[in-house]
Amino acid sequence: MTGSPPDVMLPRPSVSVDAVMAAQRAAEFTKRSIKKDAKVAGLLMALSMLDLTTLEGKDSVEKVRGLCRKAVRPWDRDEAVLGYRLPSVAAVCVYPALVGTCVEALGPDRRVKIASVATGFPSGQFPLEVRLDDTRRAVADGADEIDMVINRGAFLAGRHDEVADEIREVKRACRREDGSFAHLKVILETGELETLDQVRRASDLAIRAMADVDFETGIPAPGTPDFIKTSTGKVQPAATMPVTLVMLEAIREWHAATGRVVGMKPAGGIRTAKQALHYLVMVNEALGPVRVDGFDGCPWLTPDYFRFGASTLCNDILRQLAWLKSGRYQAGYDFSEA
Amino acid sequence: MGTNGRHSAPTVDPLATDRSVASARPGGRWDYAPAPETVKVVVKPSYGHYIGGKWSRAGAGAFATINPATEEPLAIVAQGTEKDVDQAVRAAAKALPAWSGLPARERAKFLFRVARRIQERAREFAVLETMDSGKPIKESRDVDVPLAAAHFFYHAGWADKLAYAFPGRTPRPVGVCGQVIPWNFPLLMAAWKLAPALACGNTCVLKPAETTPLTALRLAEVFDECGVPPGVLNVVTGDGRTGAAIVSHPGVDKVAFTGSTEVGKKIAAAVAARGARLSLELGGKSPHIIFEDASLDQAVEGVIAGIYFNQGEVCCAGSRLFVQESILTEVITRLERRLATLRVGDPMDKNTDVGAINSRDQLDRVSHYVSLGREEGATYHEASATSLPTRGFYCRPCFFSNVQPSHTIAREEIFGPVLSVMSFRTPEEAVTRANNSPYGLAAGIWTDKGSKVFDIAGKLKAGVVWCNTYNKFDPASPFGGYKESGFGREGGLQGLRAYVRLDVPTGRTH
Structure with missing residues (x-):
């Protein structure tokens, strides 16, 4: 696959989604019984896919430093209790003002990425120039990943071209001086889109707009590992299984049409290890059989292409891992606050 | 790693992979560990009939009912004679x-x-059902047993409201009901038959299928436990000869049968000679119609659920698929991909989607149709990665494309996980081809356009038409067929009709 726009268009530009059957299918994934080795493997996978998040007005430098420490080593007592070292999480996710703190705490050779919400998060109700500047500053401060919000007002009003233009602009703003890109995650805020038809339309639009910048820059398939993301976490409902399923289907079809691989990040509302396993079952069965050039196995079962946006999830995963090992639940105070 | 759930260090550090974008790298894989159902159910070495509140002994001619997943015998059951x-x-x-x-x-x-x-004994019923029938525990647990309970709840509610069910008429019981049920949903079919009959004040003689008698016998235990008076429910086990004895017994006022069209025709002939009431729920070759404006991912889910549910051993299985020509290739690609994710194997594993075929006879019948499909020139598709257990009656879920309407696999009921995919160009053609069948039990329509749903649904000759969904069952919803799929309805107000005489106030009966 070259960097030029593919001559393959999605066969049906506006794909409809039947909400009842989508919900039924999503519920089926929660019926899988994940035990023993598979459960441990799933929990470790979920842990390594976490974007450990704090997005509050009261976030402090101290809190973010603590978050970074937990991100690198989720549990200090892992070796003592579990007998092995836990993986780091995938990223920390903070407001732009705290990116510098993360750079300081995680160092230059960091394995844990720094994700920053930008573009006037969470509402996006700011002039485009302000949103782009927000993005540029976060990238300049050292963010590896930018979680942007789409302009829901424009999307719901049917001004889809405007939304796509803005996504392209933001992605261009993610380009660093050396030509590399901070990876982009486009938050659809599906709780405000309401219908699964709209979720699918917004997913297709965001995926295409991000790829357009790859095409103009000449980045070959599988492309920049950009993501689509469900929610800011500030709107209810946040991530749900049916919404995530529909977004995964959009990702799957885009890959089938172009060979390009886009990541998925459900965020908000995933608080328990059990829920995380349900999502991973969904990824495993909705995208697992998809063969991708250059990958041995399923790219979406790695932190490169699948993330959980969550904070309380981390400690529940640790609790479950400890229980699987010892048969006993640890007290809440055995784990540091995320 | 031990079997007790404790674990040692993971062998793979999920972050120890090369994360540079372009290079090839090991990716994620996730296999599910076995998740066997752990509840053990006690099965007695032998079972007799349950007649007049008493258990008989298995006696002469008794035969074994086997677990189709392992081919091991589960128990000896009695062969009901004319005397029984x-x-x-x-x-x-x-x-x-x-x-x-x-x-x-x-x-x-x-x-x-x-x-x-x-409900209280739900897990026991589910495990026993899976042992005897080969269906996945996931289905017996989430579908068969809850629906069976729901049928008793629903019809219990009708008992004291019957007087209002048929305005101007007074419903009276029909009398003794002889009920012969199939092996695909053993407990659920018993519930479908018994609940309305008993609610309407009839008494019953039930014959479960010879390969799956255990849950009906356990249901008799439940009746006993609940203090239902002796003789209200009688369970006689045995093969077709026992069924024939029930059907032709002059003391039976009403015959209800669910099973094959072939046997149904014989029963109709036998009953015609003496004027007992009759309802038949027989075979099907139910069509799915997918229009190009359908939500495709969801339509494919519906097709998968429609044909591979209970290994396709479902009378209303959506075994013919008509796809609008413009999306045929796309649908076939999606079906193939989805087929690959079906987990086939031990029905007692909670993650199994497709279990064992009910008997060797049935497996042979299905295999015969699969080879016939190939011989007649249709293109065979299966999930190649699927490995099947070495013992037990297993069949790879599959589908055929390039199927002609005249092919045997497009006309005859296979009663297995085999789907025939065909195409159409116009809605009219879709309806004509869907109706071109001796059967008329169920149908599925997949389109995003409401007007099309109503138009097509009205033109399909099928007892149940599901729109943008499939295999939705509810005790309040009548179920039954057109043409060779039988007559009479089960469930809902219409289902009660089969179990009452409607007297007019003058005393004249109809």
């Missing part, structure tokens, strides 16, 4: 006056009690 059937019918006739004379709310109490007891 006669005793059962007499017991039912004896119990009839008292049962039909009970105040309706008292009859309802018994049925509510049975429903509650099925």
